[in-house]
Amino acid sequence: MFFIDTLELEGLGNRSYLAGGARTAVAVDPPRDIDQVLAAAARRGVRISHVVETHVHNDYVSGGQDLARLTGAVHHVPAAARVSFARTPVHDGDTFTVDEGIALRALATPGHTPHHTAYVLEAEGAAAAVFTGGSLLIGTVGRPDLVEPRLTEELARAQHASAHRLAAELPDDTEVLPTHGFGSFCSSAQADGDATTIGKERSANDALVQDVDAFVAALLAGLDDVPAYYAHMGPTNAAGPAPVDLTAPPVADAAEIAARLAAGEWVVDLRNRIAFARGHVAGSFNFEAEGKLATYLAWLIPWGRPVTLLAESPGQLARAQRELARVGIDRPAAAATGDPAEWISAHEELRSFPRATFADLAAQAQAPAPGEDRIVLDVRRDSERAGGWVEGSVHIPIHQLHRRQGELPAGVVWVHCAGGMRAGIAASLLDAAGRDVVAVDDSFDAARGAGLPIVTGTRSQSC
Known part of the structure; x- marks a missing residue:
């Protein structure tokens, strides 16, 4: 008998896994804060004997090296990955025993990165699950543009081939256990559902139902913005991250x-x-x-x-x-x-700003306050705005606002996103800069119902 425990990293939209048998286990793509992996192993009463990485991660700092050091586990990293720390290189086809009757088999699945490797969990010689990292996800694949722009199309084609390899070599009932796809920007699209199998993906995943040219064209056309901090994650993981320190920071008065x-x-x-x-x-x-x-x-x-x-x-x-x-x-x-x-000190006061809905914005547009210049600022990403925007609104994606807010004309800024969270961030940035701001804390779906004119299919207005 084997077990597989899923460790959710909801804030980053990722998953890590602990899998094993009665005595020993393997940790797959562990997060930086490895104490939760150790706690999961303690609950199972097993020793972590192996730590495996599907790839050098671009979206979070890995805890693999630290976990292997603390547990004495063998640290498996794809052989082609350029790293500066001691590890056990993994080649296509390598197999190692996790516990009695339980083994992992490496399958080269380039695409998300050139060295990407998936791991098939075999119980009594039969494939039961596959840890797919950033290759085959739920309904989609990991994005191929995070390594080197000149390799993007080549890696997109490799993603298609890797998905077909997994589908060809594994039974339909094999559980697919990806690291990305639950909100992570490492995914080329977001997962539709919470669990899947090779058989389900065979009939629904674009990489498996489209020919390679159609798949690559759609994949490249749909790539979204890349968080700026990704540029630091790969080098950090390749160098070998320092152990995490979660002790309380100094208290500030x-x-x-x-x-x-x-x-x-x-x-x-x-x-x-x-x-x-x-x-x-x-x-x-x-x-x-x-x-x-x-x-x-x-x-x-x-x-x-x-x-x-x-x-x-x-x-x-x-x-x-x-x-x-x-x-x-x-x-x-x-x-x-x-x-x-x-x-704050005794002579200071707390600042504040108003919140509103799209209905409030519509009412203000129909009866503007005397002498008030109103700017509607949309901080959604380009891909979101392409589906429609409030007529007359200006567009600065949230991740560009801190360096571009000087482009906004004078007046009261009514800032919105898709649901309210990013509007809150944007409002705080503008408020800190001394701007008069109103945070539209509402779903964009409500904008049309509020009577605001929504524009689609024409050139978007930017600052």
Whole structure:
């Protein structure tokens, strides 16, 4: 008998796995915070004997090297991956025993990266599951454009071939267990569903139902923006990440928070966007702890800039620190918890800005306030805006706003996204810059119903 435990990394849209038998187990694509992998092994009462990487990751810092060091496990990395640390190179067809009657077999599946490798879990000699990393995902494949632009089309074609190899060599009932596809920008599209098999993918995955030319054309046309911090993940993983440090950061009082803001450092308020809009430290930015904190903070912050975290509780702070460590923001410079009134000095006041709905925006458009210039700012990505936008709105994607906000004309900025979270981030950036802002905290689906004119099929307006 074998087991497979899934470790969800919801903030990054990824999964890691622990699989094994009665005594020993293998960890697949472990995250930076390896304590959760160790806890999963402890619950099973097994020793981690092997750690495997499907590829050198571009979207998070791997915990593989540290986990192997602490457990004494063999660390398997694809042989063609260029890394600077000691590891056991894996070649196509290599097989190793995980526990009695349980083995892993390596299958070269280039495409997401040139060296990408999947691992087939075999129980008593029969394929039971395949850890596909960033190759075959649920309904899609991993994106091929994260390594080198000149290789993108070549890797897209390799993705098609790798998907067909998996489908040809594995039985239909083989469970497909990808690392990406649950919100990660490493996926070329988002997963439709939570579980799948080779048989299901054979009939539904574009890589398996389209010919190679049609597949590659559609894949390349649909590629979305790449988070800026991805440029740092691959080199960090290739060099061998340092062990993670999740001890509490130094405590910051009001004077230190003010000093760090004055020095140009980032002070990040982790509370929800409703609380932040109601009252916050002037100059601070709002990245909700319960949103995609790691993805958007790591995407927007100048790499290496010190960050101070403001949280409503020690638990919220610890969870955020853990999530940020997964993307290489290792140590907050300082932190504070509690009530925001405690984060400012006695002579200061908390700042605030209004929130609104698309219905409010429509009402304001019909009866504008005297003397008020209104700008509607859309911070969705290009791919989202292509489906339609509010007539007359200007467009700056959220990941470009920090360096482009000077392009916005004077006036009150009504900022929206697709659901409210990114509008909250954008509103905080603009508010910190001294702009009058209204955060449209609403689903974009409500814009048309509110009576706002929606434009589709023509050239989008940008600043």
